[in-house]
Amino acid sequence: MPYRSKEVLESWAREFESLGYVEPGVVNVIVQDGDEGQDTGLVRVQLSHAPTELYLQPGTRDSPKWSVTLEPREDILHLSAAHVHALSQELAVVSALCTFLQAKSIVLLAELHSQAHPEAQPEVRSVSQAVPAEANS
Numbered sequence: 001m002p003y004r005s006k007e008v009l010e011s012w013a014r015e016f017e018s019l020g021y022v023e024p025g026v027v028n029v030i031v032q033d034g035d036e037g038q039d040t041g042l043v044r045v046q047l048s049h050a051p052t053e054l055y056l057q058p059g060t061r062d063s064p065k066w067s068v069t070l071e072p073r074e075d076i077l078h079l080s081a082a083h084v085h086a087l088s089q090e091l092a093v094v095s096a097l098c099t100f101l102q103a104k105s106i107v108l109l110a111e112l113h114s115q116a117h118p119e120a121q122p123e124v125r126s127v128s129q130a131v132p133a134e135a136n137s
Helices: 006-018 083-118
Strands: 027-030 042-044 054-058 065-072
Touching: 006 027, 006 083, 042 083, 054 083, 065 083
Parallel strands: none
Antiparallel strands: 027 042, 042 054, 054 065
């Protein structure tokens, strides 16, 4: 399975949307070519209370960390207290999305590591194997 491919990220975006944080279509996945032409993914969030480009992107291929980028604005943005509050709620959702993507990346990295290194898996024993024979008598 490609690591953090557009398809993987789209499934994560839909899963996040299904949790009820945002309306469907607010989170969009855009192709971003990384080092050596690898599809690293870029997740864009459309804010409704500020016309600012905002996207989330993963760190290195081996890191589950994600970061949020707010692009510079050309114009000054004046907001009322109510709009600042609404924007803060939107940014809280972006923070939750970033945390969600990091958690999904941690799980995916662990799965990929276990597939690549099956010898590193702990031995799973049954209860009867784990209990000494004299304890069973």
